[in-house]
Amino acid sequence: MRLTEPEHHPREECGVFAIASVSSVSIDIFYALRILQHRGQESAGISVYNNGIKSIKGMGLAHQALKADDIQNLKGDLGIGHVRYSTVGSSTIENAQPIVVSTNYGDIALAHNGEIVNADKIMNDLKKKGWAFITSSDSEIVIRLLANDIANTGDPIRSIRNLMSTIQGAYSLAIMIDNRVFAVRDPYGIRPLCVGRTKTGYAAASESVVFDTLGGELIRDVEPGEIVELLPGEIKSIKTGLSKGQAHCMFEWVYIARADSFMDGTLVYEARRRIGEQLAKEQPVDADVVVPIPDSGRSHAMGYAEASGMRYSEGLMKNRYVERTFIMPDQADRTTGVMLKLNPIKSVLKDKRVVLVDDSIVRGTTMRKIVQLVRNAGAKEVHVRVGSPPIIAPCYFGIDMKTRDQFAATGRTVEEIGKMLTADSLGYLSVEGLVGAIGHNASDLCLGCLTEEYPIPVPGEKVRYQRKLDSFT
Numbered sequence: 001m002r003l004t005e006p007e008h009h010p011r012e013e014c015g016v017f018a019i020a021s022v023s024s025v026s027i028d029i030f031y032a033l034r035i036l037q038h039r040g041q042e043s044a045g046i047s048v049y050n051n052g053i054k055s056i057k058g059m060g061l062a063h064q065a066l067k068a069d070d071i072q073n074l075k076g077d078l079g080i081g082h083v084r085y086s087t088v089g090s091s092t093i094e095n096a097q098p099i100v101v102s103t104n105y106g107d108i109a110l111a112h113n114g115e116i117v118n119a120d121k122i123m124n125d126l127k128k129k130g131w132a133f134i135t136s137s138d139s140e141i142v143i144r145l146l147a148n149d150i151a152n153t154g155d156p157i158r159s160i161r162n163l164m165s166t167i168q169g170a171y172s173l174a175i176m177i178d179n180r181v182f183a184v185r186d187p188y189g190i191r192p193l194c195v196g197r198t199k200t201g202y203a204a205a206s207e208s209v210v211f212d213t214l215g216g217e218l219i220r221d222v223e224p225g226e227i228v229e230l231l232p233g234e235i236k237s238i239k240t241g242l243s244k245g246q247a248h249c250m251f252e253w254v255y256i257a258r259a260d261s262f263m264d265g266t267l268v269y270e271a272r273r274r275i276g277e278q279l280a281k282e283q284p285v286d287a288d289v290v291v292p293i294p295d296s297g298r299s300h301a302m303g304y305a306e307a308s309g310m311r312y313s314e315g316l317m318k319n320r321y322v323e324r325t326f327i328m329p330d331q332a333d334r335t336t337g338v339m340l341k342l343n344p345i346k347s348v349l350k351d352k353r354v355v356l357v358d359d360s361i362v363r364g365t366t367m368r369k370i371v372q373l374v375r376n377a378g379a380k381e382v383h384v385r386v387g388s389p390p391i392i393a394p395c396y397f398g399i400d401m402k403t404r405d406q407f408a409a410t411g412r413t414v415e416e417i418g419k420m421l422t423a424d425s426l427g428y429l430s431v432e433g434l435v436g437a438i439g440h441n442a443s444d445l446c447l448g449c450l451t452e453e454y455p456i457p458v459p460g461e462k463v464r465y466q467r468k469l470d471s472f473t
């Protein structure tokens with residue numbers, strides 16, 4: 001059981017990286033993990049191939065988890081890396097990735113971003129057959145299935161495809177099988193994964209911004225259901241034919257990904273600006289100044305200000321060195337955490353009608369504190385505008401929003417949520433507005449936590465486009 005719950009924002013999930021090069025890769029992998037750090041802060045790890053797979057792992061941020069000497073000493077031209085935030089499995093070093101197993105075929109290392117929906121069923125079935133598991137992580141199931149299959153096929157690509165036919169859910173994988181490196185994206189492409197060039201080879205990463213940092217360039221996104229083999233001089237694409245459509249997570253554009261990443265063809269920053277513009281059209285308000293919740297609401301607020309013609313001002317200063325609010329163990333501490341993290345700039349807020357813009361509201365308790373903070377700084381009115389529709393349902397695909405009772409929008413109208421926040425008014429973006437701003441068809445996005453309709457069958461939930469029983473009568 002997790003000790004604390006996500007509060008202001010859901011926590012991100014994980015970041016993966018894979019590389020094949022003509023020179024040692026451990027330092028490139030370390031830099032990639034630092035760039036992907038926003039996707040996971042609990043643990044970090046690197047595996048390289050050098051006559052077998054060698055790994056280093058640790059708890060915390062990449063630069064805390066991995067020692068400089070260990071990184072330098074980890075020599076190998078092929079490798080994978082991982083930063084983790086657990087959505088399944090507890091936060092312990094045993095669950096840190098890459099996970100490595102030894103087989104007759106050779107060593108296998110795995111880094112996983114996402115969540116396997118049928119993990120419990122697979123694990124129970126395997127336990128009945130006598131399999132034993134060391135961790136509580138769904139990623140262990142993935143590597144054990146793969147290792148077992150390779151023992152039978154002796155063919156890494158065939159075994160990866162067999163694996164993809166068995167597991168269901170969201171997965172972007174970096175896999176090293178003996179001295180071969182693969183990047184794999186689930187058949188709906190729920191979690192992001194892209195391939196690019198580095199100065200000395202080819203790589204795959206959760207986000208394209210990694211290639212900017214490594215002095216390389218993005219080539220393209222990995223397609224849903226595609227296996228890509230990375231070689232020092234080329235990439236090889238293997239189409240599995242397993243993709244039945246696309247369902248990219250809308251939350252990557254709204255909050256999770258870095259604003260400077262391209263995701264499935266769309267620059268995240270541009271999507272957020274458009275979200276803000278659309279929000280201004282759908283939820284206008286007569287006010288004096290648009291103030292972002294730093295850093296998450298910044299691009300949305302810029303778009304809102306631009307479309308509304310209102311002044312944009314930084315009215316809240318963020319202390320970058322205070323830990324995230326949700327690590328505080330109880331409600332009282334969380335309140336202190338918000339105050340420690342944000343300080344109002346009184347001259348911006350005093351006697352003003354303020355529009356506070358953020359990307360999303362999960363519980364609403366932090367936003368309530370911020371509204372009070374702004375009011376105490378002398379604001380005449382505080383209007384809250386949100387760059388996504390109300391979150392009403394859990395995520396089963398790798399974002400830590402697990403139960404309906406945690407959401408501000410559960411059992412409340414928008415007006416009631418506004419009252420709970422003590423805001424003068426509250427306005428959310430519509431689902432149609434969000435889809436239009438992201439710039440993909442609704443049928444190519446996962447909107448499950450907004451619509452309660454999921455792209456993959458989840459026990460007890462409705463599948464997207466599922467016809468209701470009464471439509472047959």
Ligand code: SF4
Binds near residue numbers: 248395450
């Ligand atoms: S349910 Fe929501 S957070 Fe989860 S993958 Fe779908 S859109 Fe993303």
